[in-house]
Amino acid sequence: MQHSSRKYLLGNEAIAYGLLEAGISVVSGYPGTPSSEIIPFIARNVERYDKPPHVEWSVNEKVALEVAAGASYCNVRAAVIMKHVGLNVAADPLMTLAYTGVKGGLVLVVADDPGCHSSQNEQDSRRYAYFAKIPCLDPSTPQEAYDFTKYAFKLSEQFEIPVILRPTTRVSHARASVKLHGHDSDQRLARFEKNPERWVMVPAHARLRHVELNKLQPLLRSELASLSSLKLKKSELGVVTSGVAAKYVEEAVMKLQLEPSILRIAAYPMNDDTIVALINNSRKILVVEELEPVIEEKVNAVAGTVEVLGKLTGHVPREGELTVDVVLKGLGQALGRFVTTNLPVELIAVEHSLPSRPPILCAGCPHRATFYALKKVFKKSAIYVGDIGCYTLGVSQGTIDTTLCMGASVSMGSGFAAAFGGDREIVSVIGDSTFVHTGVPGLINAVYNGAKMTLVILDNNTTAMTGHQPHPCTGETATGTCNFQTSMEDLVKAVGVQGLYVVDPYNLSETEEAFVKAKDGDGVQVVIARRPCIISAKKAGALSKTKKRVTSTCKNYFASCKICGTLFCPSISYSDSCALISEDCIGCGVCEQICEFDAIKTA
């Protein structure tokens, strides 16, 4: 990595190269799509370095940011990686970190997800940057993501302020030719200078630091102005754009053979001067940006009598991700031209007949068995308070009634319990990684405040949804070294729950028995349903040794019972109402246990 080279890289890999080449000493984070590939890429490549950076999966984003902040106070470079909703968790340290500022460059990589490809909302991290009064860089390609990563550290150190690098899904998960320039900074030795007025945010100090933070704002605006590009043309129309949308604008104006003036904003806070220069040259402005109308509001504030079109006028959609076609439509509307794409009627007719392929739990997923047993014992009438992970897919089995945010299953469960005062069965369902992330405080709270509920921890020994990252209960770290394993049982017991059961979900009778006991028990009851994720088990080769063959002799004279259909297993299909077992069956044997006619056998 010493000299310039070109590589075909995922945006997240380009960011990882940027971090390594910037000489980071510490990188932390919590997995979340579309940011999850950055930390594993760094972990795989640390061995190339004489003095490898400290790489960690932290238990949650707040902890991750605080780890990075501690390192940065010591004058070394640090980065923290998360998805947009992770920044909500890390918002507490962030807001005051802006006051204390930093020493070694501190960069928060926060990946936004326009269109909710894999998220529960589509919030805009640029709003957080404004909220915290810190700079935000907005790359449009993997190349820029790489370049901006390296620049972010210089910016952070020049102004002693944390910086947000904000890629979106189409930058993080785009793959492109990226020119790498090589290592440009060495790791530094840690040194911490005690300075209570700077680092201890008691009110007297915080008031002074707030003044300093505000003083920085005009300096940041003029520093960042150079990142934006303004191309003035002899045109009535001016377009302001940012991020990957800037690329869509380039293509759309080419397709329509337009030559508007274009201002591309690449960093925040924005500088008024370039916006005013565009306004003075245009009669009409169209703002094309993803997520919130952050730029549009700014343009509106300085536009005077010039017409400003965008999300607030309905020319650009407020929700969902943009595409070239969406931009074409907006441009057409702004110019009073009707732009449309003609699709053949034959194609439109067939599109309506295509089968849907909704995501479902894998064949052999242990969660399926847990959900089946749960439904059987707690029935339809119970309220199933869910959480964030693969198990949200349990909604098809009727065992997920809510999904809000990480850790909410436990705390919302105690809220449901308080509201019903014991009149309804309340079952909270959480995964192992999510439990460690923010479920533990909710459990302490539920026990302390006397909730009557059952908590089911679906322990598949990994963070499955985001690509199998480890956490403290797995006995592995980001770099693979096994140094310590937190015992989930000890953790739960220490909280003081009144009943704790550990079961193997493949054993339905054992699992149902534990649920019955939990249902009849007092206070907070916890059932840990433990069985490794089927994808991890396959990768580890653990299946080939134990794999059982499942066969069906199902005949439709069993009254088309389709009991096994309630499992929603992708390996079970029906022909003339007879169950068929497909080749991708991994032999978990759960369907055999629930078949009332002994028609399914494992051997």
Add this chain to the structure above:
Amino acid sequence: MAKDEKFDCIVVGIGGQGSIFASGVLGETALREGYEVISAETHGMAQRGGTVEVHVRIGSSYGPLIPLRSADAIVGLEPAECLRFARYLSPEGTAIINTHVVPAAGSDYPPVASLIHALTATCGRVIAYDATRLALEAGHPQTLNVVMLGTLAHLLPLTTLEDVIAEYVPKKALEANVRAFKLGQKYSKRTL
């Protein structure tokens, strides 16, 4: 350095069929042959049975997503998935479609002939064949993606795709993949 020729291609299938690998070697080959290249991978929860859709833009300096009605080719590893993204095809574009169906649990599947009929009305040229059977003939069902790359190859502005595939597939699967590529190539002249 960057060459002038442009080629926009969509590779689509379901999780595990090898769309990501196929688009990856396309991009890597383009990069080595001096093209600008950018692609977009949409795979949300594909490991759990969903669709994998990859846009690959060779010689493009625009964004990673291909606009509607402008792709030069689509490679559909599964017929219904091919049709789901056929709206990206240019009226002059080529569709390479595997006719081997992967059923979708709980949904009716339209007749493959109706899919091919719609495809014919959508683009300039349709190459429809049982690529899964060819992959089995080559020695392994997992070579499906390489069979279809073999069929795509003659349309591309690239010359070294086969070499890059050989470099990237696991050693023990090399022979099957070489056979798969050649079997796919034979179908490149076929049209409906």
